[in-house]
Amino acid sequence: MAPVTELTVGQVAMRSGVAVSALHFYEARGLIRSHRTSGNQRRYGRDVLRRVAIIKVAQEVGISLAEIGTALASLPEGRTPTRDDWNLLSTAWRDGLDHKIAQLKKLRDGLTDCIGCGCMSIDKCPLRNKGDRLAREGTGARRLVALPSPRSRGEGA
Amino acid sequence: MAPVTELTVGQVAMRSGVAVSALHFYEARGLIRSHRTSGNQRRYGRDVLRRVAIIKVAQEVGISLAEIGTALASLPEGRTPTRDDWNLLSTAWRDGLDHKIAQLKKLRDGLTDCIGCGCMSIDKCPLRNKGDRLAREGTGARRLVALPSPRSRGEGA
DNA sequence: GCTTGACCTCAAGTTAAGTTGAGCTTGTAG
DNA sequence: CTACAAGCTCAACTTAACTTGAGGTCAAGC
Numbered sequence: 001m002a003p004v005t006e007l008t009v010g011q012v013a014m015r016s017g018v019a020v021s022a023l024h025f026y027e028a029r030g031l032i033r034s035h036r037t038s039g040n041q042r043r044y045g046r047d048v049l050r051r052v053a054i055i056k057v058a059q060e061v062g063i064s065l066a067e068i069g070t071a072l073a074s075l076p077e078g079r080t081p082t083r084d085d086w087n088l089l090s091t092a093w094r095d096g097l098d099h100k101i102a103q104l105k106k107l108r109d110g111l112t113d114c115i116g117c118g119c120m121s122i123d124k125c126p127l128r129n130k131g132d133r134l135a136r137e138g139t140g141a142r143r144l145v146a147l148p149s150p151r152s153r154g155e156g157a
Numbered sequence: 158m159a160p161v162t163e164l165t166v167g168q169v170a171m172r173s174g175v176a177v178s179a180l181h182f183y184e185a186r187g188l189i190r191s192h193r194t195s196g197n198q199r200r201y202g203r204d205v206l207r208r209v210a211i212i213k214v215a216q217e218v219g220i221s222l223a224e225i226g227t228a229l230a231s232l233p234e235g236r237t238p239t240r241d242d243w244n245l246l247s248t249a250w251r252d253g254l255d256h257k258i259a260q261l262k263k264l265r266d267g268l269t270d271c272i273g274c275g276c277m278s279i280d281k282c283p284l285r286n287k288g289d290r291l292a293r294e295g296t297g298a299r300r301l302v303a304l305p306s307p308r309s310r311g312e313g314a
Numbered sequence: 315g316c317t318t319g320a321c322c323t324c325a326a327g328t329t330a331a332g333t334t335g336a337g338c339t340t341g342t343a344g
Numbered sequence: 345c346t347a348c349a350a351g352c353t354c355a356a357c358t359t360a361a362c363t364t365g366a367g368g369t370c371a372a373g374c
Contacts, residue, residue, distance in 0.1 A: 010320060020321085021363055029361095039370050041321055061261060062219065065361070097265040101258060104218060108254040167350065177351085178333055186331095196340050198351055222331070315374100322369070333358075340351065 006043040009034075016052040023052070031055060031069050047080045054089070061097060163200040166191075173209040180209070188212060188226050204237045211246070218254060 013020045026032045027042075032051050034042040051072060058068045071089055075081045170177045183189045184199075189208050191199040208229060215225045228246055232238045 008320080009322095019363075022361085024322090025362060037370095039321085041370075059361095094265055097261060101261050101265065104254060104258050104261065108251055108258065165350080166352095176333075179331080181352090182332060194340090196351085198340070216331090318371100318373085320370080320372100323367090325365090327364070328362085330360090331358100334356085336353100336355090338352080340349100342347100342349085344345100344347090 006045065007048065009042050009044070012044050012048055012052065016049055016056075018052060018056065026052070026055065026065075029065060029069060031065065031072055045080070050081075050086075054086075058093065061093075061100065063093070063096070162203065164203065164205065166199050166201070169201050169205055169209065173206055173213075175209060175213065183209070183212065183222075186222060186226055188222065188229055202237065207238075207243070211243075215250065218250075218257065220250070220253070 007015070009020045009023055012023055016023075018026075023032065027034060032044070032048050032055075034044050034048070037043055054072070055065070055068055058071075059065070063071075071092065074088065075085050164172070166177050166180050169180055173180075175183075180189065184191060189201070189205050189212075191201045191205070194200055211229070212222070212225055215228075216222070220228075228249065231245065232242050
């Protein structure tokens, strides 16, 4: 086949749609890897494109870089990941997505009834008090609803 | 008639479940309002509880404080909002939620097929390229998928 | 062989959404 | 009337996820 065609940061940036600085950042966080030329410039294998694509997709559904990093770390370090490797990842995230969708629906369905009524006291409102993710812990700011680890499924396609 | 039972920050904090510092913060952002006693202490009307409840609910589904602020600003300034006032809000958000859910489902359904295949090039993948919310604009960090706003802008690397 | 653009590193800035702490005032219970 | 819990303000710190900038290197074209 064609030569392995290594990519420069600029090329990866262009093809993946993320800024060069973001790629540096991802690399510093261990989400992607590169090796260096004799002149200390980064060179990426082609699978970096898929990694970056996945990073972006996952981010869009609210998965943090830290979680993405953990997931990506499960990919084989040495070889280019196979389809099965990727599928493991996607399966794990699919569960998270299912959960998130269910959560959102619960919220949506409860909202119209709840928001205008008197039930929004923190103790009584079914919307507020589901206690699903009250685990807002630690210090500092946080904004996202973390994907809950325990898979308590309550779907409704 | 009945005394208006104004609430102190501490009381609001306790009943709403948010920290006093957060209430100060919301007030500074214009999301809630208070008046002061002769001794410069905050006093809140009871409707602040609902406002705060809504702030929290909205945040949980990923609406930013800025957007919440805009929405809340549509409520009447002078009087205590009626049920109809609140319904207007909830309806608007329900639409946003519907959209978000649809988006998430699209992602979920596309993920398993897409993630392991070769289609994740930014140009071709249906997952990546739906262009729904490519409006990542401005500077600085951002993380959440913003609810679709009436702006869409092209972005250059 | 020089100029130009792509790279490199590292530090500091940015936004969101708050929290934490210092230093000072209020209000209430004993 | 005096503790002391609650409030107040304001500044600085926190996390996440990057971007921007300064100052210096590498590579390709003319």
